Amino acid sequence: MSAAARRALVTGASGFVGAALTRRLLADGWEVHLLLREGSSTAGLPPQGERLRLHRHDGSINQLIDIMRAAAPEAVFHLASLFLATHKPEDVERLINSNLLFSTQLAEAMAACGVRNLVNTGTSWEHYQNADYNPVCLYAATKQAFGALLRYYVEVHGLRVVTLKLFDTYGAGDTRPKVLNLLKRIALEGTSLAMSPGGQLVDLVYIDDVVEAFLMAYAQLADGTQQTPMEEYGVSSGAPLPLRELAALYAQVSGRPLDIDWGGRPYREREVMVPWHGCRGVPGWRPQVGLAQGLALFHQA
Template sequence: MNAAHWRGKRVLVTGGAGFLGSGLCHALGAMGAEVLALDAMLDGSGAHPGNLDGSGATLVTADLRDADLAPHTRDMDAVFNMAGQTSHAGSMADPFADLDINATAQLRLIAALRDGSPDAVLVHASTRQFYGTPRYLPVDEAHPLAPPDPNGVSKLAGEQYWMLEHRTRNRRVTSLRLTNCFGPRLRVRDARQTFLGIWLRRLLEGQPFEVWGGAQLRDLAYLDDVVEAFLLAAETPSCAGSVFNLGGAPPVSLLALAEAAVAANGGGRFLFKEFPAERAAIDIGSYHADDTAFRAATGWAPKVSLEDGLRRSLDWFRPRLEAYL
């Protein structure tokens, strides 16, 4: 990534007080960008008031669903669209709210940016969830789409609204379909953002965490690598109009991941459990991404190993855990 590219740029980060959004705010601020972090600060989301400490970003508390967005979307050079509802169980319980956040709110942001920043580059945070249960591994962008729950459907609608904006308005839009991401400032109160959050919490509390199944494969991406991918996507004009998978470290079984987390913590234990019935119905089994296309387009490759990422995450949370519960 090119630090000089961002110096003096005006950048909007939606979901800016969340896990990935705040990571971008810190990186952009360090490179001299003027960053506006817009976040609804919803209870149950990944937003945390401490996530932006030291970033230099200006936080505006506003909900994309109903706020006046015009004052916050003027004269932007780039937008990182990280806002979204990510809870699978939450989408099953209230699909209407899920649709509002992940689809209707995206249309409101599109309209505001057409008026205020028609030339801003936009990178959209999307999800591997669209593919559902993989028919083959690794999963490339040509894999059939079969979202397993309402969250997958709403997120797919939001992504496609943005790709339509590229096709009809020629805005530079790129969408990155993310695998499981982890690192500092991840939501660890519970498993609403990712199962790994509650694993980290239990390890730091000296309590056992639960592993459901154990044989499923996952590829995990560390925060710093994900942030670099978003910045490269925005910096690379040839990415415009494309949807890319983004993976991370080589795939690992949940059992091996649990053992690696315990080792990174210097101790701990876990329990095997059967999948809860309501989660078994939407579990996709094993997944890992083929992100060859994005690597070829940008030169990106993850730099942080799974083991190092787990150590860094635990070390970051250890003195801060109480503030994040």
């Protein structure tokens, strides 16, 4: 099948990584169907057209099956999730609805419509202290739980799944309230910031490399080189560095001093001091954008 004829269904396109993947798929000639919740923003996405179609999900399984049937995708890229580093009791229902209920509805719709190829998104936070499974937080636990549910759809309905467990992602145009945007703000505004002692290792992968990992994961499904029907890989830079060194490199790249009060606040509960390591990467994938280059692109955007 030619690239121009390929169809993808993407969830989570309103997020930073999902939007970048959508733009890349369109650039590569795909027809892209976006599945968004009612009210999700489309800012940062190209306008709808012949090769980009938007579907709003009302929360029901029957409507989702109708959308899946209409889209008839060759592959589903599932990036939608609710991320909370820590949760409150009132957040439990939202986490379950977003990360388990909706995700399972998606797999059920694929099974009902004969769609087999799924590139799923997990998190390195499922592996606190480098354990086979030890969730940093409830968000990470819901990611692992959906992986367990997927086993049913693989065994009974023939889905073929590659799960990419992401580390920290960043890139030009990233406005998420993450540590790099804190550094960028104090660099541009000349303000000060209280931070943890800064000894935790940070594993950053530039957005272009992250998107390439998704496409290479799909290629495994498409060409049949996947070793088992259900594979998982880490998307890691392979070169994590302490937060203090990251801040120093950002100051060097931006040409601006950073006024940081190291130790001005404690490490958070279950801080990831050393990221999951020893994970398998997508076969043939290696990050191409070095950290200094990526930080420059991020700062200049």
